Structures are given as structure tokens and as C-alpha cells.
Amino acid sequence: MYLLFSQVHEFEKPNDEAALNLLNSCSAAVLEEFPDIIFAYGYSDEYSFVFKKTSRFYQRRASKILSLVASFFAAVYVTKWKEFFPQRKLEYTPSFTSKVVSCASPEVLQAYLAWRQQDCHANNQYETCFWMLVKSGMTISEAQELLKDTQKQQKNELLFHKFGINYKTLPELFRQGSCLFKKKVEETVKHDENGNPVKRLRRKAVLVHSENIAARSFWNEHPSLYNDLGHFSKDIGRVEPDFVRSFQFENKLLPLTWVVVRIDGSHFHRFSDVHEFEKPNDEQALKLMNSCAVAVLQEFEDIHFGYGVSDEYSKIISAIASLFTSTYVIKWGDFFPRKELKYPPSFDGRAVCYPTYKILLDYLAWRQVDCHINNQYNTCFWMLVKSGKTKTQSQDYLKGTQTREKNELLSSQFGIEYNTLPLIFRMGSSVLRSKEAVAVENGVVVSGKKLKREGEVVVDHCNIIERGFWEEHPHILSYS
Ligand code: GTP
Numbered sequence: 457m458y459l460l461f462s463q464v465h466e467f468e469k470p471n472d473e474a475a476l477n478l479l480n481s482c483s484a485a486v487l488e489e490f491p492d493i494i495f496a497y498g499y500s501d502e503y504s505f506v507f508k509k510t511s512r513f514y515q516r517r518a519s520k521i522l523s524l525v526a527s528f529f530a531a532v533y534v535t536k537w538k539e540f541f542p543q544r545k546l547e548y549t550p551s552f553t554s555k556v557v558s559c560a561s562p563e564v565l566q567a568y569l570a571w572r573q574q575d576c577h578a579n580n581q582y583e584t585c586f587w588m589l590v591k592s593g594m595t596i597s598e599a600q601e602l603l604k605d606t607q608k609q610q611k612n613e614l615l616f617h618k619f620g621i622n623y624k625t626l627p628e629l630f631r632q633g634s635c636l637f638k639k640k641v642e643e644t645v646k647h648d649e650n651g652n653p654v655k656r657l658r659r660k661a662v663l664v665h666s667e668n669i670a671a672r673s674f675w676n677e678h679p680s681l682y683n684d685l686g687h688f689s690k691d692i693g694r695v696e697p698d699f700v701r702s703f704q705f706e707n708k709l710l711p712l713t714w715v716v717v718r719i720d721g722s723h724f725h726r727f728s729d730v731h732e733f734e735k736p737n738d739e740q741a742l743k744l745m746n747s748c749a750v751a752v753l754q755e756f757e758d759i760h761f762g763y764g765v766s767d768e769y770s771k772i773i774s775a776i777a778s779l780f781t782s783t784y785v786i787k788w789g790d791f792f793p794r795k796e797l798k799y800p801p802s803f804d805g806r807a808v809c810y811p812t813y814k815i816l817l818d819y820l821a822w823r824q825v826d827c828h829i830n831n832q833y834n835t836c837f838w839m840l841v842k843s844g845k846t847k848t849q850s851q852d853y854l855k856g857t858q859t860r861e862k863n864e865l866l867s868s869q870f871g872i873e874y875n876t877l878p879l880i881f882r883m884g885s886s887v888l889r890s891k892e893a894v895a896v897e898n899g900v901v902v903s904g905k906k907l908k909r910e911g912e913v914v915v916d917h918c919n920i921i922e923r924g925f926w927e928e929h930p931h932i933l934s935y936s
């Protein structure tokens with residue numbers, strides 16, 4: 457993804473300083489957001505975040521953790537874009553993939569970090585040679601051919617003799633990558649009535665460069681690292697191939713099953729409060745969510761949610777969660793033109809495999825029933841609160857009530873016929889590729905307009921529990 461992204465945005469080759477600084481600043485935000493992340497190391501377009509050994513973050517559920525970090529990272533990336541590229545428009549929505557690597561001992565962690573930094577060295581040295589050759593007039597394949605099988609030493613000599621570049625003097629940011637860890641700093645939060653500063657300790661991310669981040673000397677200089685992550689007992693050179701293989705392990709989804717990825721807003725209770733979403737349903741907020749789902753379907757045209765495809769699960773959920781999140785931040789202003797986005801939202805994701813068509817439809821029906829139950833409860837609850845009851849009184853009032861009683865309450869006390877409320881609230885939203893050619897705006901079918909091509913992504917608020925829907929739209933879950 458990032459290769460195309462960096463081409464479209466004309467990043468400098470082989471290294472774009474502003475792009476690297478943007479990534480570093482996003483990673484600093486990740487460190488400050490998640491208390492259990494102790495250390496981060498990154499170069500080029502990747503970053504590794506090391507959690508403290510005793511972390512219980514999300515009960516150590518890999519899917520939640522990896523998707524949440526990718527999602528938050530993406531939100532910060534699009535938020536900070538203009539700070540680092542004031543003259544350049546963000547041309548399209550970035551997404552990031554992530555995975556969890558478990559390191560069972562400090563030695564394994566040390567090997568992992570050494571592996572990433574050795575990759576940084578090798579990668580940067582190759583790219584520096586490659587782009588110098590191309591800039592000096594060689595074609596891409598000529599440059600590739602010349603560099604094939606060359607050793608480190610030969611590359612250094614090439615740079616020195618042909619281009620007068622002493623590799624060792626190139627910026628550390630490019631050669632060594634960047635490390636981040638946290639330091640406690642005292643900060644003035646406000647002043648009291650007498651004008652005295654009120655101070656608070658905050659953990660602030662600090663950036664350093666180091667020749668060897670897996671060296672004992674580097675580790676021993678920073679108590680926060682060895683205290684939370686452990687001591688390195690000796691220095692290492694080459695990383696054991698077995699370790700590398702274990703780091704590259706991919707957890708694939710069960711083949712020949714329906715893969716469902718569900719994402720969920722993280723702490724959206726607070727997010728909805730801070731942004732004063734209407735209760736119980738904020739139509740604009742729901743439409744914003746829908747347009748993000750549309751973007752996911754448009755972007756991942758070649759991810760088949762259909763039968764018989766498997767892929768690495770971490771890649772799927774992190775890519776979807778992060779694309780959804782960056783779309784959310786980018787489109788916020790379209791849906792809330794007069795409301796400022798106060799802080800970056802994040803979404804977590806999980807993937808489940810369903811072995812049969814019937815179980816898949818059961819799953820979808822379960823979600824729609826949940827939507828109905830929640831919406832009916834929330835509609836009653838907020839009407840009661842708005843009519844003067846406290847939240848506890850309203851909860852007690854609704855305890856144990858059935859669907860029919862809730863409908864009667866709405867009708868008799870508030871003159872609301874539940875079944876006439878907007879479908880988007882009662883049914884939720886389905887996003888699908890249309891079979892017929894339709895005209896769409898923001899994912900909504902509009903009549904009386906010139907028809908677009910078929911396969912357009914549309915939003916509908918249909919009843920997906922009834923068989924009829926699936927019989928009318930056999931193409932959605934076709935066995936192709
Ligand atoms: P975690 O998912 O565990 O991080 O917590 P959460 O706060 O996101 O809660 P949960 O996912 O269980 O529920 C979503 C919450 O989002 C609801 O409880 C509401 O508070 C809020 N929410 C979602 N949609 C709307 C909306 O349209 N209007 C308002 N006012 N709140 C909403």
C-alpha cells in the first residue's frame with residue numbers, strides 16, 4: 457500500500473524526511489495513548505511497538521490489540537498530514553496492516569529488534585545505491601542488475617567512488633531508524649486562583665537514534681526499557697534463522713469458510729458524549745459510519761468476503777480497521793461541518809470464520825436482532841430521561857419489559873409509533889455491491905439520476921433476517 461501511496465504523494469527517494477517525521481510523530485502519539493507500550497522502533501514505512509511483559513491490555517487478545525493500534529495510528533496519520541505536508545493534499549485514504557509477534561524471553565525480543573534494525577541497514581543501503589544509480593541515468597533494471605548479490609562493503613565503495621558519498625555520514629534517521637520510549641515530564645496543566653502553576657506528571661515520548669538498539673549498552677542506558685522489558689544478557693551479532701522464521705509466522709484463517717470481520721468503535725460512549733451526538737441515534741454519525749463502510753468495500757474490491765478464501769487474519773482486520781478509521785477522520789467535516797473533531801477515534805476488529813451459509817445468515821440475523829433490541833431500549837430510555845426521569849429511574853422502569861410493552865410505552869406516553877421511526881435506526885445499515893446499474897451519492901441510491909455502472913457500492917436498510925432478501929440478492933453471497 458505504502459509504495460503506491462508514496463508515489464502518488466511524490467515522497468523523496470530513497471528517504472523522505474517529512475514522511476519519516478510524520479510516522480515518528482504518529483508513533484509518539486501511539487506511545488502516549490497506550491500506557492502499556494514501552495518502546496517503539498521504526499524505519500521506512502514500518503513501526504514495531506513493544507508492550508510491557510505484564511500487560512493485560514484487552515486481555516491480551518491479539519486481534520483487538522493489533523487492529524486498535526493500526527486504527528489509532530491511521531487516525532493520527534491523517535490528522536497530522538497537513539502539519540508535515542502543508543502544501544500537499546492527501547490524495548487518498550491510507551491504511552496500515554499490523555501483526556502481533558510474541559517474544560517469550562528478553563533474548564527473543566533482542567533478536568527481533570536486531571532483525572528489524574539489520575533490515576533497516578540493508579534496506580537503506582540498497583535503496584541509497586539504487587536511487588543514486590537511477591538518478592545518474594541508469595534504468596531501473598540496469599541498477600537492479602548492478603546491485604544484485606553485492607555485499608555491504610561493495611555498496612559502500614560504490615557510493616564513495618561513484619558518487620563521493622560516505623555512507624556513514626548520511627543522516628541517522630535514514631541509516632539507523634528511530635526509537636521512541638517514554639520519559640516522565642512535569643507539565644503545567646493550569647494555574648490555580650492565586651496564579652500558581654498546577655503541575656502534573658506526564659509520560660512523554662522521546663525520540664532517539666542509536667547504532668544498535670539490540671545492544672546491551674543501549675538498553676542499559678534506559679531504565680524504563682530494562683525495568684519493563686527485561687535485561688539483555690549478552691550482545692548478539694547475526695540473528696538465528698529459526699528466530700526469523702518464528703517472527704514471520706502467519707496465522708491464516710480457516711480455508712473454505714465465510715470470513716466475517718467485525719469492527720467496533722473504541723470507547724465510543726465517551727466519543728459520542730464529547731462530540732454531543734444526538735441520543736439515542738445521531739443520523740449524521742450513522743451516515744458517517746456508513747460512508748466509511750462504503751469506502752472499505754470500494755477499497756478492498758479484491759478481498760472476497762465470500763466462500764473459500766483465506767488470508768492472514770491480522771492483515772485483514774488491521775487493514776480494514778485502519779482504512780475505516782482514516783476515512784472517518786477525513787470525512788468527519790462532510791458530515792459535521794460545524795463540529796470540530798476533538799480527538800482521533802479508533803476502532804478494533806476481529807475476524808470469525810463461519811463454516812456454512814446457514815450459520816452465516818444466523819450470525820447476520822443475530823446482529824440485526826441486536827440492533828433492534830438496542831434501538832428500542834435506547835429510544836424508550838432517552839424519551840424517559842428527556843421527560844424528566846433520572847437515568848436510574850429510567851433503567852428500573854424498563855427492567856424486564858418486553859418488546860410489546862416498550863412499544864406501548866412509546867405510543868401511549870410519547871405518541872411515538874415505533875414502526876414509523878427511520879429504518880436506518882431500526883434496521884441498521886447493509887452495505888453491498890448492487891447487481892443492477894444504479895445512481896448513488898455517498899452510498900445512497902438516488903432516483904431520477906443518470907445510472908452508474910453495476911457493482912456500485914450502496915447502502916440499504918433492509919431486513920436481512922428474512923429469507924426473501926437473500927433470495928432477491930443471490931449475488932452477494934454467491935459461491936464464486
Ligand atoms: P468499548 O467498545 O468497549 O471500547 O466501549 P464503547 O464505549 O464503545 O461501548 P459499546 O461499544 O458497548 O457501545 C457503543 C456506545 O457508543 C453506546 O453505548 C453509545 O454510548 C455510543 N453511541 C453509538 N452511537 C451513538 C449515537 O448515534 N448517539 C449517541 N448519543 N451515542 C452513540
Ligand code: MG
Binds near residue numbers: 720721722723724
Ligand atoms: Mg465500542
